[in-house]
Amino acid sequence: MQLEGAIFDMDGTLLDSTMIWEGIAGEYLRTRGIQPRCGLNGTVKNMSLAQAASYLQAEYGLPDGADTIIRAEQVSPKAGALELLEELSRRQVKMCVATAADLHLARETLRRNGMLGYFKEVFTCISVGHGKDRPDIYMAALHCLGTPKSSTWVFED
Numbered sequence: 001m002q003l004e005g006a007i008f009d010m011d012g013t014l015l016d017s018t019m020i021w022e023g024i025a026g027e028y029l030r031t032r033g034i035q036p037r038c039g040l041n042g043t044v045k046n047m048s049l050a051q052a053a054s055y056l057q058a059e060y061g062l063p064d065g066a067d068t069i070i071r072a073e074q075v076s077p078k079a080g081a082l083e084l085l086e087e088l089s090r091r092q093v094k095m096c097v098a099t100a101a102d103l104h105l106a107r108e109t110l111r112r113n114g115m116l117g118y119f120k121e122v123f124t125c126i127s128v129g130h131g132k133d134r135p136d137i138y139m140a141a142l143h144c145l146g147t148p149k150s151s152t153w154v155f156e157d
């Protein structure tokens with residue numbers, strides 16, 4: 001079977017950003033002089049950046065948005081990710097991103113790391129209206145790619 005399409009997760013798959021997700025909320029609060037409550041990382045780890053920012057705003061009274069809470073320039077490509085994207089591009093495999101991250105931050109992070117141009121589109125949980133616990137984001141990406149389901153792979157961590 002020939003690979004025709006690829007749908008990539010971003011955090012932890014294309015980008016070495018897992019460590020940011022695992023501790024960013026608590027670290028950010030501490031920089032603001034606020035002691036995070038026990039279990040905060042577990043609460044926000046499956047949220048998009050926009051959701052986490054809203055949660056922090058509501059729970060801790062923060063005026064800051066996602067752009068302030070996380071800096072896109074903090075993450076770099078995972079080892080071998082750029083080479084894989086280049087090889088798939090050379091083979092004319094169509095590619096999209098499916099991420100829980102905020103669209104603005106996702107695009108900016110991919111752009112800063114030289115990856116954005118490889119992708120036909122960047123889909124977010126917010127843009128499709130559901131989290132990754134439902135297939136909506138993957139189906140939207142598959143539809144965008146226009147490739148058969150049987151020859152489209154999903155790369156997730």
